[in-house]
Amino acid sequence: MSAIDLAVIAGDGIGPEVVAEGLKVLDAVTNGDVERTEYDLGARRWNATGETLPDSVLEELRGHDVILLGAIGDPSAPSGLLERELLLRIRFELDHYINLRPSKLLPGVTTPLAESVTAKGIDFVVVREGTEGPYTGNGGALRVGTPHEMATEVSVNSRFGIERTVRDAFERANKRERKKVTLLHKHNVLSYAGHLWRRTVEEVGHEYPDVTHDYAHIDAAMIYMVTDPSRFDVIVTDNLFGDIVTDLAAAVTGGIGLAASGNINPEGAAPSMFEPVHGSAPDIAGQGKADPTATILSTSLLLAHLGREDEARRIEEAVVADLAARGSQPRSTTEIGDAIARRL
Numbered sequence: 001m002s003a004i005d006l007a008v009i010a011g012d013g014i015g016p017e018v019v020a021e022g023l024k025v026l027d028a029v030t031n032g033d034v035e036r037t038e039y040d041l042g043a044r045r046w047n048a049t050g051e052t053l054p055d056s057v058l059e060e061l062r063g064h065d066v067i068l069l070g071a072i073g074d075p076s077a078p079s080g081l082l083e084r085e086l087l088l089r090i091r092f093e094l095d096h097y098i099n100l101r102p103s104k105l106l107p108g109v110t111t112p113l114a115e116s117v118t119a120k121g122i123d124f125v126v127v128r129e130g131t132e133g134p135y136t137g138n139g140g141a142l143r144v145g146t147p148h149e150m151a152t153e154v155s156v157n158s159r160f161g162i163e164r165t166v167r168d169a170f171e172r173a174n175k176r177e178r179k180k181v182t183l184l185h186k187h188n189v190l191s192y193a194g195h196l197w198r199r200t201v202e203e204v205g206h207e208y209p210d211v212t213h214d215y216a217h218i219d220a221a222m223i224y225m226v227t228d229p230s231r232f233d234v235i236v237t238d239n240l241f242g243d244i245v246t247d248l249a250a251a252v253t254g255g256i257g258l259a260a261s262g263n264i265n266p267e268g269a270a271p272s273m274f275e276p277v278h279g280s281a282p283d284i285a286g287q288g289k290a291d292p293t294a295t296i297l298s299t300s301l302l303l304a305h306l307g308r309e310d311e312a313r314r315i316e317e318a319v320v321a322d323l324a325a326r327g328s329q330p331r332s333t334t335e336i337g338d339a340i341a342r343r344l
């Protein structure tokens, strides 16, 4: 195996703290088989130079095997600027059309759900479409500042974009034990996009006779996620619904401190990018309070994506052991990273 050529974007807020622990674990499990290049992107750079993502940096990013990202977003920049020009631009330019977000209730983890609900286990993965929906910036404002001001934010749903996402969801379901895909949408109101998504699931579903599929409206799905999350195996949904549902999914499986994600280009035409689901949390930045577990689990997804399944599994096992051993004493970001790295 040749060394992993890793681009690191630590980013803003708690990003650098959690990424440091992710790298520690990645080094431990691979015996240092990682060549990393760090990129100074985010609020610091924007404040200093006005740059968000120079084209030359984007081109450099393309040349690496894979990207590890901490978090992007800071109160010193206008809301949405770094998100759109940096994070979403990377996701779109590198065609990260699968935003993969697993949710598994691991042993010993505290959840707000009743024991009667968790007894059946929670283990599902959200396949969130990553390049379309209302995220494309297809909108505008009219008559700004007048009493008739209007804003539009058009949701883009292409057959091509939906189909490749749905196919990925069926592929993943086919490799899992329960082999079930659930589409979450809102076709009773969003009829045009809703019907396209439904029809695509029906059609692609025919290619996977071993995988069952069903449908839930996104609002009703929020109830199920709290009252009966064991019904979900692979969820497929659009970019915005997927954003919202994965925060709730994180909340019921131990909190945002544990939720990992991958922005994946399944064909490998460009490097995929792995990041915790959480944001930059500027309120606790620099205090060693952030839980690096979400980033550490994201490095496990990263390794699995590179086909290094054995190392990926070892990280997950080390996290499971650490979670089971967690007492009531709060630990710092580095203490958690050290404890997990020591188990490898």
Ligand code: IPM
Pocket (backbone or CB within 6 Å): 072, 073, 083, 087, 088, 243, 277, 279
């Ligand atoms: C996430 C975040 C991003 C998103 C923001 C920061 C653009 O909330 O990764 O879930 O909406 O995708």
Ligand code: MN
Pocket (backbone or CB within 6 Å): 243, 244, 247, 277
């Ligand atoms: Mn989000």
